[in-house]
Amino acid sequence: MTAMRDDLFLDSAAALKAAREAVFSETLDRIFAYHPHYRQLFEQKGIGRRDIGGIDDLVRLPVTGKTDFVARPADFTLSLPAGFDAEERVVWDVMYTTGSTGDPTPFTSTSYDFINILALNRNMLRLRGVTDSDSILNLFPLTRHPHGAFARAMNAAAAFNIPIVAAMPGAPSARHPDLGSRMDAVCTLAGRSNATILWGVPSYIRKMLGRAEEMGVALPAVRLVFVTGEGFGEEARQDLVDRLKRLGAADPVISVSYGATEMQGGMVECRPGAGYHNPAPLQFLFEAVDPDSHAPVADGEEGLILLTHLDRRGTTMLRYALGDTARLTRDRCPHCGALTERLVSVPVRRDGFLKVRGMLINPQALADMLASEAGIADYQAIVDKQDEADALSMDRLRIRLLPRSDAGDDLAPRLADRVKSTIGVMPSIEIVAADDPAFADRGWKARPILDIRKKPE
Ligand SMILES: [Zn+2]
Numbered sequence: 001m002t003a004m005r006d007d008l009f010l011d012s013a014a015a016l017k018a019a020r021e022a023v024f025s026e027t028l029d030r031i032f033a034y035h036p037h038y039r040q041l042f043e044q045k046g047i048g049r050r051d052i053g054g055i056d057d058l059v060r061l062p063v064t065g066k067t068d069f070v071a072r073p074a075d076f077t078l079s080l081p082a083g084f085d086a087e088e089r090v091v092w093d094v095m096y097t098t099g100s101t102g103d104p105t106p107f108t109s110t111s112y113d114f115i116n117i118l119a120l121n122r123n124m125l126r127l128r129g130v131t132d133s134d135s136i137l138n139l140f141p142l143t144r145h146p147h148g149a150f151a152r153a154m155n156a157a158a159a160f161n162i163p164i165v166a167a168m169p170g171a172p173s174a175r176h177p178d179l180g181s182r183m184d185a186v187c188t189l190a191g192r193s194n195a196t197i198l199w200g201v202p203s204y205i206r207k208m209l210g211r212a213e214e215m216g217v218a219l220p221a222v223r224l225v226f227v228t229g230e231g232f233g234e235e236a237r238q239d240l241v242d243r244l245k246r247l248g249a250a251d252p253v254i255s256v257s258y259g260a261t262e263m264q265g266g267m268v269e270c271r272p273g274a275g276y277h278n279p280a281p282l283q284f285l286f287e288a289v290d291p292d293s294h295a296p297v298a299d300g301e302e303g304l305i306l307l308t309h310l311d312r313r314g315t316t317m318l319r320y321a322l323g324d325t326a327r328l329t330r331d332r333c334p335h336c337g338a339l340t341e342r343l344v345s346v347p348v349r350r351d352g353f354l355k356v357r358g359m360l361i362n363p364q365a366l367a368d369m370l371a372s373e374a375g376i377a378d379y380q381a382i383v384d385k386q387d388e389a390d391a392l393s394m395d396r397l398r399i400r401l402l403p404r405s406d407a408g409d410d411l412a413p414r415l416a417d418r419v420k421s422t423i424g425v426m427p428s429i430e431i432v433a434a435d436d437p438a439f440a441d442r443g444w445k446a447r448p449i450l451d452i453r454k455k456p457e
Contacts, residue, residue, distance in 0.1 A: 139200025
């Protein structure tokens with residue numbers, strides 16, 4: 001590989017700050033002139049470009065919430081006029097995150113941003129210990145709305161110049177039933193691909209390894225497993241290691257990342273337990289603040305995690321609350337030597353959103369959609385595990401449904417499809433009777449979705 005700008009391993013905090021200020025200054029110039037949301041906000045608050053000299057002045061800006069973004073996502077994209085380089089203005093791709101209503105929220109990247117995304121995904125692989133003799137099996141499914149997981153795994157391999165095979169689990173479209181792979185085909189492919197890295201949703205990988213064992217598929221080449229995981233603890237990590245060893249892998253390492261659409265990548269571990277590293281310190285700046293007062297908290301204290309885009313041209317955010325609290329440190333990593341922010345505790349979600357099978361979903365969006373459906377008399381939505389006794393099994397979204405007497409026979413399949421296109425997760429629909437216990441003693445203030453998953457430790 002050619003020499004790369006070594007943004008992860010700068011000599012000193014001062015050198016990192018200077019490099020950050022240089023790119024951020026250009027971004028701030030554009031935000032003050034061409035960012036619809038912040039222009040309006042700063043005008044209201046009487047904040048001028050001269051008031052914000054750089055990173056140290058960020059604390060003077062209010063926190064941006066997910067609700068601000070999903071209410072008017074287009075207002076978060078810079079509208080740069082002709083005269084700016086085409087690279088900064090051309091839309092390369094749009095990915096989606098969960099929205100406030102039925103419509104997922106678009107996150108736009110220009111060509112300029114896409115080059116940055118390649119660089120940050122390459123850094124993720126570097127931090128995770130990938131070498132040029134590795135190869136990847138992409139186990140993320142295709143989703144109805146473009147989602148970072150599937151696409152950025154492909155892009156990461158491109159940025160690192162290593163081979164990748166996409167397994168495409170599931171059935172992405174009824175129009176092309178031959179596209180996508182069922183579980184047994186994925187297991188066969190895993191054996192045939194000889195990939196050294198498995199990359200996907202942990203509960204799916206676990207299920208796949210279980211089936212591979214039943215089928216007698218060996219995976220001796222696997223040395224790394226990349227998972228994005230909320231609630232992915234030590235027990236789950238050891239379980240994947242044990243399963244892989246039974247399939248012939250010598251010394252597999254599970255590498256956990258904390259991903260977000262707003263990064264188009266994730267904060268990754270350089271080794272288990274080393275904390276989640278900001279993979280691109282010249283693109284992202286992280287802060288931790290008190291969840292209520294929004295005052296900065298000391299390094300190492302639990303705080304609400306804020307993301308600032310230092311170098312973006314499409315969707316661009318300042319002090320954006322990702323929705324989790326965690327402990328943040330700016331100390332150089334004692335393991336890999338990277339000088340960048342790290343989250344040194346598992347992030348805990350605080351904004352009422354849920355992750356189901358790796359997809360972030362908004363319970364209110366589901367409730368609003370179900371409220372608009374005339375054929376429903378009552379319902380209860382539940383997230384649990386496929387195997388109740390097994391905290392590590394796949395997440396399941398169940399909707400227990402009481403139809404109105406005049407609802408057609410097609411209600412359940414039609415509803416399943418609408419739920420899938422609203423929140424990205426296919427539910428199982430169970431028709432129940434009016435006297436079902438699901439509707440008893442839940443009080444008048446029922447939650448839109450009841451999360452009864454056991455958290456693995
Ligand atoms: Zn490290």
